Amino acid sequence: MIKGIKELNADQAKYFRSLINHRLSTLDDEDALGEAGQATVELDQQAVGRLSRQDALQNQAMAKATHARRQVERQKLEAALARMDEGDFGYCEDCGDEIATGRLELDPGVTRCVDCAKG
Incomplete structure (x- = not known):
């Protein structure tokens, strides 16, 4: 049997x-490391060849996508903190049942139990 949260103790x-x-x-640290990768790619074909520039543009796009994923994760985690303050942390937003503790440990931003997540 999977153990749920019931009410959080201290x-x-x-x-x-x-x-x-x-x-x-950790997300803040990763954002700081990824800032350079999001910088504008210079259009100086004397200094950088066309293929190198394409690589730089692709790397920039990947850095921006990674940053966007970190922003979504940050929002989920901040929402989890808000749910803790409201006493709703650990309960499925769909059915209201408890979310398994192990699931919350893997992803504390999760808002649905396994059954509801499966659909």
Whole structure:
């Protein structure tokens, strides 16, 4: 049987807050590292050949897409913190049942139980 949350006790709340804040910090670090990859690609064909420029444009597009995925993850984690404050953390937004603790540990931003996520 999969263990659910019921109501967060102080230790569980502290654990999940710490987990979420650590992941937010990691996203901030990754954003800082990825800033250079999102910079505008210079159009100087004397310094950079056409293929090198295409590579640079592709790398820039991938860096921007990665940044967008991190932004979505950040929003999910911040919403999870808000649900903790409201007492709704750990409950499925569709059926209202508990979300398994293991599922929340893997992704604390998850909002649906396994059954509802399956559809």
